[in-house]
Each structure stands twice: as C-alpha cells, then as structure tokens.
Amino acid sequence: MGRQRTKPAPTPPTTTRGRRTRDALILAGREVLEQQGWSGFSPEAVAQAAGVSYGTFYTYFESKDDLLHHVVRSVAGEMFASSLVPTDTVEDPYARIVESNRLYLRAWDQASKVLRLADQGGAADESLRKMVLEIREFYVSRAEKGLRRLQEEGLANPRLNPRLTALALGSMVEQVAHSRDSLDEPFDDEMVLDHLSRLWAAAIGLRGAPDEGWAGGRG
Incomplete structure (x- = not known):
C-alpha cells in the first residue's frame, strides 16, 4: 500500500491571496498543457510556471489530475x-x-x-x-x-x-x-x-x- 495522506485534502481558498494563488496555478496549468502536452504536465512544472513553491501546489490541489479538472x-x-x-x-x-x-x-x-x-x-x-x-x-x-x-x-x-x-x-x-x-x-x-x-x-x-x-x- 502507498503512504496514507497525512494532511487534509485541499479546500477552496477563503482569502484574496489564496484565490489569486490558486488561479495562478490554474492558468499556469493551462499554459503547460498547451505548450508541453501531457508529457510536461506535472506539479513541478506548473508550480515553476506559476512562480510558487512545489509545496504550495499541494495546498490547493490534491494531484495533477485534480488541477487538470480545474x-x-x-x-x-x-x-x-x-x-x-x-x-x-x-x-x-x-x-x-x-x-x-x-x-x-x-x-x-x-x-x-x-x-x-x-x-x-x-x-x-x-x-x-x-x-x-x-x-x-x-x-x-x-x-x-x-x-x-x-x-x-x-x-x-x-x-x-x-x-x-x-x-x-x-x-x-x-x-x-x-x-x-x-x-x-x-x-x-x-x-x-x-x-x-x-x-x-x-x-x-x-x-x-x-x-x-x-x-x-x-x-
């Protein structure tokens, strides 16, 4: 079995700053998809494109599939x-x-x-x-x-x-x-x-x- 999740699943941000960060990740995810396709679509690539840390990605999304849906x-x-x-x-x-x-x-x-x-x-x-x-x-x-x-x-x-x-x-x-x-x-x-x-x-x-x-x- 894989490691169990140790932190709660992300919830929608309640602050203006949080919403801006999540929106930036969604926009970055779209840009990565359009420019690199599936092969380049990863939490690391999206976080880098959005200018945030890798850990910040998981503050707002459970996985790259979760981000894809958004x-x-x-x-x-x-x-x-x-x-x-x-x-x-x-x-x-x-x-x-x-x-x-x-x-x-x-x-x-x-x-x-x-x-x-x-x-x-x-x-x-x-x-x-x-x-x-x-x-x-x-x-x-x-x-x-x-x-x-x-x-x-x-x-x-x-x-x-x-x-x-x-x-x-x-x-x-x-x-x-x-x-x-x-x-x-x-x-x-x-x-x-x-x-x-x-x-x-x-x-x-x-x-x-x-x-x-x-x-x-x-x-």
Missing part, C-alpha cells in the same frame, strides 16, 4: 461566455447562425488544445469524460432550442428531429474546426465560416437563407 472547467467557462450570441443584437435567423458559428469557432480556437487533451483523457477518467460531455451538451441543447424556435415560426423544416439535427450539425462544425488545426487545411477563416453557415442553413431548410432555391435557378 483547468478544463476554467476553459469551458471561458468558452461558454465568449460564444454566447446576445439575444438583442441579431434578429435575422441566418445572421444569427453566422454569428453563432463565428463566436464558436473563435472560442474553439482558444480552447482547442486543452479540450482535445481532455477528450483523450476522458477514456480513462470518468469525471473528465463527464465534463467533456457537459461542454458538448451545452452547445447541442442551445442549437436544439434555436431549431425548435425556427420550426415553430415556420422558418425551418418541421420534419427534422431538433435534437438529432443539432447533434449532427454541431459535430460537423466541431470536426471542421478540429480538422483545420490537425490537417493544416489552407482555408481562411471567412471561407470556413461562410461554408459552415451555408451548410447549416441548407440542412435545416432555413427560409430566406442565401442558397434557398438554388436548384430552381439552374439553366
């Missing part, structure tokens, strides 16, 4: 906040699709390194897998709600299952964003945004979309 939660929170389309800024349905995709792609670009590592680690870590699923659920449920509203207004194909359609189209956008990073595709940001938005609108049969009725115009 890093993923932090990244997910930033991604959610930066990808929300204000309800009072865009009224046109197609413009909302474009803006939603624009914000998502930008947020994904900032969070992708950590989220891809979390996705890989989820195969062996149930709590990490649940966090990744929660992130996906946030976007799927948001798209599902938007599609239901368009169907109720008579602007989208009513025969589509909103949940399945949101899942399929969300997976499309996520996979394209991932492929751009992994395969180094030469398409610029505006072309990717334009095509993903057109494909999304065409898939749901959005009335008033740029490509609506294109087949009828063929010679």
